[in-house]
Amino acid sequence: MTLSLKKPTYPAPGLDTFPKLLLHNARMFTDKDAMREKEFGIWQSWTWSQVAEEVERFALGLQANGVKAGDTVLIIGGNRPRTYWTMCAVQSLGAVPVPTYHDSVASEMQFVIEHSDARVIVAEDQEQVDKILDVKALCPSVELIIYDDPRGMKGYDPQEIKIQDFVTVQAQGEAIRKDNPNQFQELVNQGKGEDLSIILYTSGTTGQPKGVVLTYDNTLLTGYYGGLLEGLTENEEILAYLPVAWIGDHIFSYAQSYTMGFCVNCPESTETVASDMREIGPTYYFAPPRVFESLLTNVQIRMEDAAPFKRKMFKYFMQVAKKTGIKLLENKPVGLMDRIKYALGSVLVYGPLKDALGMGRVRLAYTAGEAIGGEIFDFYRSLGINIKQLYGQTESSVFITVQPDGEVFPNTVGTPSPGVELKIADNGEVIYRSPGAFHSYFKNPESTAATKTDEGWVHTGDAGFMTPNGHLRIIDRAKDVGAFNSGKMFAPKYIENKIKFYPHIQEAVTFGDGRDDCMAFINIDLGAVGNWAERNNIAYASYQELAAHPAVNKMVAQSIAEVNESLLDDEMLAHSQVSRFLILHKELDADDGELTRTKKVKRKLINERYKVLIDALYEGKDQCFIETEVAFEDGRVGTISGDISIHDAKTFNPVAQAS
Amino acid sequence: MSEPLQQMEAASKLLELKNIDLSFGGVKAISNISFDVMEGEVRAIIGPNGAGKSSLLNVINGFYHPQQGEIWFDGKQRHAMKPYQIAYQGIARTFQNIALFKGMTVLDNIMTGRFTHMHKNMFWQALWKGPAEKEEIENREFVEHIIDFLEIQAIRKTPVGRLPYGLQKRVELGRALAAQPKMLLLDEPMAGMNVEEKEDMCRFILDVNDTFGTTIVLIEHDMGVVMDIADRVVVLDYGRKIGDGTPDVVRNDQTVIDAYLGVSH
Numbered sequence: 001m002t003l004s005l006k007k008p009t010y011p012a013p014g015l016d017t018f019p020k021l022l023l024h025n026a027r028m029f030t031d032k033d034a035m036r037e038k039e040f041g042i043w044q045s046w047t048w049s050q051v052a053e054e055v056e057r058f059a060l061g062l063q064a065n066g067v068k069a070g071d072t073v074l075i076i077g078g079n080r081p082r083t084y085w086t087m088c089a090v091q092s093l094g095a096v097p098v099p100t101y102h103d104s105v106a107s108e109m110q111f112v113i114e115h116s117d118a119r120v121i122v123a124e125d126q127e128q129v130d131k132i133l134d135v136k137a138l139c140p141s142v143e144l145i146i147y148d149d150p151r152g153m154k155g156y157d158p159q160e161i162k163i164q165d166f167v168t169v170q171a172q173g174e175a176i177r178k179d180n181p182n183q184f185q186e187l188v189n190q191g192k193g194e195d196l197s198i199i200l201y202t203s204g205t206t207g208q209p210k211g212v213v214l215t216y217d218n219t220l221l222t223g224y225y226g227g228l229l230e231g232l233t234e235n236e237e238i239l240a241y242l243p244v245a246w247i248g249d250h251i252f253s254y255a256q257s258y259t260m261g262f263c264v265n266c267p268e269s270t271e272t273v274a275s276d277m278r279e280i281g282p283t284y285y286f287a288p289p290r291v292f293e294s295l296l297t298n299v300q301i302r303m304e305d306a307a308p309f310k311r312k313m314f315k316y317f318m319q320v321a322k323k324t325g326i327k328l329l330e331n332k333p334v335g336l337m338d339r340i341k342y343a344l345g346s347v348l349v350y351g352p353l354k355d356a357l358g359m360g361r362v363r364l365a366y367t368a369g370e371a372i373g374g375e376i377f378d379f380y381r382s383l384g385i386n387i388k389q390l391y392g393q394t395e396s397s398v399f400i401t402v403q404p405d406g407e408v409f410p411n412t413v414g415t416p417s418p419g420v421e422l423k424i425a426d427n428g429e430v431i432y433r434s435p436g437a438f439h440s441y442f443k444n445p446e447s448t449a450a451t452k453t454d455e456g457w458v459h460t461g462d463a464g465f466m467t468p469n470g471h472l473r474i475i476d477r478a479k480d481v482g483a484f485n486s487g488k489m490f491a492p493k494y495i496e497n498k499i500k501f502y503p504h505i506q507e508a509v510t511f512g513d514g515r516d517d518c519m520a521f522i523n524i525d526l527g528a529v530g531n532w533a534e535r536n537n538i539a540y541a542s543y544q545e546l547a548a549h550p551a552v553n554k555m556v557a558q559s560i561a562e563v564n565e566s567l568l569d570d571e572m573l574a575h576s577q578v579s580r581f582l583i584l585h586k587e588l589d590a591d592d593g594e595l596t597r598t599k600k601v602k603r604k605l606i607n608e609r610y611k612v613l614i615d616a617l618y619e620g621k622d623q624c625f626i627e628t629e630v631a632f633e634d635g636r637v638g639t640i641s642g643d644i645s646i647h648d649a650k651t652f653n654p655v656a657q658a659s
Numbered sequence: 660m661s662e663p664l665q666q667m668e669a670a671s672k673l674l675e676l677k678n679i680d681l682s683f684g685g686v687k688a689i690s691n692i693s694f695d696v697m698e699g700e701v702r703a704i705i706g707p708n709g710a711g712k713s714s715l716l717n718v719i720n721g722f723y724h725p726q727q728g729e730i731w732f733d734g735k736q737r738h739a740m741k742p743y744q745i746a747y748q749g750i751a752r753t754f755q756n757i758a759l760f761k762g763m764t765v766l767d768n769i770m771t772g773r774f775t776h777m778h779k780n781m782f783w784q785a786l787w788k789g790p791a792e793k794e795e796i797e798n799r800e801f802v803e804h805i806i807d808f809l810e811i812q813a814i815r816k817t818p819v820g821r822l823p824y825g826l827q828k829r830v831e832l833g834r835a836l837a838a839q840p841k842m843l844l845l846d847e848p849m850a851g852m853n854v855e856e857k858e859d860m861c862r863f864i865l866d867v868n869d870t871f872g873t874t875i876v877l878i879e880h881d882m883g884v885v886m887d888i889a890d891r892v893v894v895l896d897y898g899r900k901i902g903d904g905t906p907d908v909v910r911n912d913q914t915v916i917d918a919y920l921g922v923s924h
Binding site: 038 | 800804806869
């Protein structure tokens with residue numbers, strides 16, 4: 001199917017909102033499961049027609065309680081069917097659902113309740129209701145709380161606010177439906193594609209959270225195009241286990257489920273996700289890199305405990321998989337003998353292992369959010385699990401780029417998704433224009449104007465570049481990226497992350513903005529290097545002494561040479577090899593104001609405080625004297641001083657390498 | 660506090676002990692104790708070590724029969740019973756030292772609590788298909804509600820011996836609840852727990868009381884807990900009752916304060 005993206009292509013003509021899709025699915029897939037939840041040890045399921053009925057009753061009940069078009073309704077809940085039904089019920093009234101993180105504390109919730117102007121809140125249980133009541137005095141706009149789980153709710157009767165059971169509201173809706181069976185259909189018909197569909201608050205690492213407003217055309221179309229691209233069908237199974245307030249879950253477990261008609265499975269509780277996943281065997285799966293990483297670590301630890309025969313078998317067949325698995329996944333030529341070995345491995349190792357991970361049926365898995373380690377990525381792909389990276393954000397309704405089948409590389413995030421136009425701004429920032437590009441930030445026109453241009457281009461805040469084969473490569477946050485005197489890009493964090501990858505290096509700070517080449521400060525890891533020193537009979541008394549030891553300097557020089565060599569692989573970054581470095585005489589410390597409390601380097605302050613050293617690096621000196629103040633943990637201030645030796649690092653000539 | 664008390668007056672007495680005396684040989688464990696438990700209340704028994712709390716619980720439970728005094732439970736006077744009769748009377752309990760089957764799963768342990776609700780004889784059990792299977796499904800469903808209630812879904816199939824102490828206590832509560840008792844006796848349900856586990860347990864006890872209307876009698880050492888969750892408190896010292904009333908009354912009673920702070924006898 002080809003898409004004409006000039007104008008929106010809906011799953012079927014006129015199906016431009018989720019409530020319309022719901023009624024459509026109830027006709028199309030009447031008896032097909034739309035939703036499952038494990039409760040009382042058994043998977044309970046609801047067909048599309050049952051879901052439509054539940055949503056209808058709740059929507060009419062909400063209407064009876066005064067919810068009308070243009071209102072916002074706050075939803076505080078985990079991955080439960082009723083949480084998703086509430087979203088659709090609110091949307092069918094023309095109101096806007098605002099899901100929020102149910103694990104946030106009362107004070108964080110207060111900001112969202114206040115800012116979203118919500119009059120009605122649908123909360124999962126007593127815990128959430130208690131939080132709302134805690135901050136009630138500060139949020140006078142709230143009039144009604146509806147709760148899902150009645151446990152412990154007996155005896156709640158605060159004077160100033162109305163509290164109702166989900167079931168009671170549905171019963172009110174049922175009464176209305178009896179009198180006027182067409183009312184819901186009429187309400188749903190009023191919705192349009194350009195209407196607001198949802199407000200999602202971004203976590204807000206800097207300052208207050210921002211409410212990202214998305215329309216149906218954003219979420220519905222992006223979800224639909226993404227589904228078409230990957231060939232998703234109504235037969236997929238997905239496990240909904242990530243926060244509903246997060247755009248990823250909203251697209252995968254809601255937008256794509258409604259547009260494609262597949263079934264969403266809700267786990268029994270957050271602790272049972274792993275075993276529930278095994279039981280369901282999802283065909284479509286998303287997880288952030290750290291989940292894939294911890295699953296792999298678990299496998300490795302358990303294999304270490306396994307019987308010797310099993311351990312050997314695992315090791316042997318994982319070698320086989322490494323050699324042939326990825327080639328097979330990408331339909332590349334593989335010899336007959338390797339095919340036979342892989343087939344044997346599938347029976348003996350890969351199959352049981354995938355089953356234990358709950359990934360036995362996974363056709364498509366995504367990961368995003370941060371860079372995933374190449375080894376981890378390859379491990380899953382070699383097992384035959386089609387895991388791919390994507391790049392996106394709340395403002396883009398997830399999809400900006402996705403790795404196409406057969407073109408999966410660990411260091412890029414893929415090619416633009418359907419309908420996405422991608423540009424690299426002059427400062428290296430990635431900007432895009434897409435069907436999913438957000439409507440605005442809620443009640444925040446300044447931020448909207450700063451992020452989205454009048455022509456609809458959205459700034460991601462990430463710096464990156466397009467590789468020759470048309471893939472996007474993200475390297476750094478845009479505000480950290482500078483330029484060398486030659487005009488070429490300087491991405492400090494990218495280089496620092498490469499250097500910090502070595503266990504004996506704790507921290508690295510690179511310089512190069514407005515200079516000719518790249519220089520680095522290094523902090524060694526006292527634990528790792530200390531351990532190494534002990535094993536090699538190197539005596540030392542302090543961090544400073546160990547840092548100054550020639551053998552340590554040699555080891556760091558070796559690591560930096562390796563980093564430089566690996567930088568050659570990137571045409572865009574080959575020029576930013578570290579030419580000279582020094583090991584600092586003290587550890588960078590948050591107490592001294594050099595790091596933030598979350599251990600991020602404060603570049604500006606380091607630039608000022610260590611100006612002598614930076615100058616020495618660029619002036620080509622071999623040694624430099626420095627004296628710095630340090631704050632001890634008891635609050636006293638002392639000084640550390642000493643000579644620091646500066647070393648040249650081995651660099652590689654890009655041209656020579658290429659020839 | 661006056662409102663719940665008035666409600667209690669209206670409620671009927673579920674258990675009444677009249678002038679109970681219990682001794683083991685020459686040791687007098689309980690002397691001349693009388694008190695009552697109203698239907699639907701949370702009643703705490705407190706007292707220093709060796710005050711006779713557990714003995715009293717065993718008397719209520721029917722495990723010990725007192726030498727003197729009357730016990731009225733659910734409107735009937737009670738006499739010495741055989742162990743199986745004790746099980747059927749509608750009183751369930753947990754133990755100070757956890758008494759679960761360590762090698763069995765959580766699910767199986769709680770299923771044993773349904774024993775009194777399984778009526779099919781050996782013939783049907785052996786045949787399995789038909790009535791026995793139906794009965795088992797009904798019981799399993801009830802047990803699953805308890806698992807959901809106590810939020811232990813994740814450990815449903817885990818052998819009890821592998822669980823931490825706090826969770827084992829919760830499983831034991833689950834087994835007691837499975838019997839659908841009229842009255843639940845808890846012998847030091849929070850002993851050895853950390854603060855978080857105690858808070859969880861408090862919530863479960865109150866929720867059991869609230870949701871199922873189960874009458875609860877508990878022994879507890881943590882005064883904060885007792886004062887928070889009990890409707891009325893009985894205080895024992897050296898086998899005698901030295902205080903009885905709402906937490907507020909008991910807290911300010913001079914005899915009780917003396918017993919706890921240690922005044923020479």
